[in-house]
Amino acid sequence: MLIHTRELVKLYRMGDGEVRALDGVSVDIERGEFVAVMGPSGSGKSTFMNVLGCLDRPTSGEYVLDDKRVSEMAPDRLAAVRNRHVGFVFQHFNLLARTSALENVELPLVYAGVAKKVRLRNAMDMLERVGLGERAGHHPAQLSGGQQQRVAIARALVTQPLLILADEPTGALDSRTSLEIMRLFQELNRQGMTVVLVTHEADVARYARRLLHFLDGRVVEDERNEALAA
């Protein structure tokens, strides 16, 4: 089992009161799954992603990632887990401006302490894998939205993580480019990568083989749909 959560609770202080962003979430995800997390805004799906990605710690409950109890780790250990085991893809790409595609992809390896030569070779391999080998020297401003998101995906893959977490990865793209990006995720999943993506678009979610519906901080529906994946 790759991801194992039990009774995850996340409380936010909002003025005088508290908001229960997560209200007892227990989900297991196996290696190689393709999961779409859906729900209206404020349903807790983003908070769930942040906890899965070790960006945020649950107020209570248990989170085990690859047999490690992540929910009790100190911030710097969490940073190491994010570095090695989690690849993030964001809605707005979050590439470093005025920095080449290659250097953007290389970034996680810099923090992993990988030697420069190895870094550049691995980063180049990843760019080729997402079909941008000949754009390695381009800066984000010189790339289209779809190309920028591919660079971001290459960056997420470069450390060979256990899972890819994508937060509305097609939110800033037109429908044709969205299609390309989703096909890329599908392809990665077919090669064995675990993919968890957050979306509120049913069109996007249908590429996944499992749908988690969130409402008011709880999973209200856990739907396996092999047929949709076809």
Added chain:
Amino acid sequence: MRIGALLRIALRALAVNKLRSALTMLGIIIGVGAVIVMIAVGAGAQARVEEQIRALGSNLLLVMPGATTAGGVRMGFGSASTLSEEDVAGINREIPEALAAPALRGSAQVVWGNANWSTVIFGVTPEYLDVRQWPLAAGRSFEPAEMAAAAKVCLIGATVAKQLFGSADPLDQSIRIKRVPFTVIGVLEVKGQSLMGTDQDDLILMPIKTARSRVLGSASAAKQRSVGTIWVKVADGIDTRHIEEQVRSLLRQRHRLQPGADDDFSLRNLQEVMAAQEASSRVLALLLAAVASVSLLVGGIGIMNIMLVSVTERTREIGLRMAVGARTRDILGQFLVEAVTLSLIGGLIGVVLGIAASLAIGNYFGWRIVLSGQAVGLAVAFAFVIGVFFGFYPARKAARLNPVEALRFE
């Protein structure tokens, strides 16, 4: 993460906002430059004082007569004439490491042709020139026969020569001092201002006997052999304080003072006076440097300000770096290195400009400038410390950001 990688990130970030980086550095450039200029000027002034001390002769003791008491009114030092030529001879005889020379002081109007000038007259012995380490620019010193015969010959200071003779040659000319004709047998070299700012070259030297009988006109028989002051030069390498004590006890003995009685003379060790002078010029130099370092401090505040802006602007970048695995210390290091890079580059430019400005000031005002590697090193080290100190708070602020909130920051 290695320092090289951090440095590259820092340089790139600084290059993105070139104008802003340059303006931020300007504060440090001005600060470091000012520190270097001030230290150079201060050290130059100090060196000048030391030079004056050397010119005056730091191994000098000055003996002045004690105070008289007239009807309960105590006069100042020098009002009594307790020192005599026998005291001078006694010192020269008893203390081989010391060379004593008397001086009898007065003032007079001097005339040559239709020029006249008011100056100070000193009745001295030939040893006076040795003791004051004062060579002649032209002519000769007094001869023993002239000393014995109270000959009407004199040596004139450079200022007197200029005021009376202008460009004419004063040697062998006859001048009138208090209406007595004197022959100028020599001109003293320029000695410049004393530490107290008086012109040391505005004087006339003549044999002490001549001064006493012809110019200063003290007829009293009791004062026949008295002298105004005694200069004592201590041989090189001998502790002046040691000789000071010897001179003191010799004079007390000669004047038959009871143990416990006050000295009837005053003895000054010029080396100690000079040391005080030197200390005050050092304080001045330090003060200048301190004032200059205030501007360095202001430069540091400028760095902090711009780093805080930069951290806010790059919140999303910080969030992303954290998401891909940057630890707290990576982010802290990144911004700290950026601040230190700003301050160090500024510091190095400041060093170059500071040295250039120091040389320019030295040239333009004719001031003595002393540049030292130590001062340069100090200024650069100070710039580095400023960078670390003022960079730390913004860097810590960046490192403490919550990654979730940082990524969501608009």
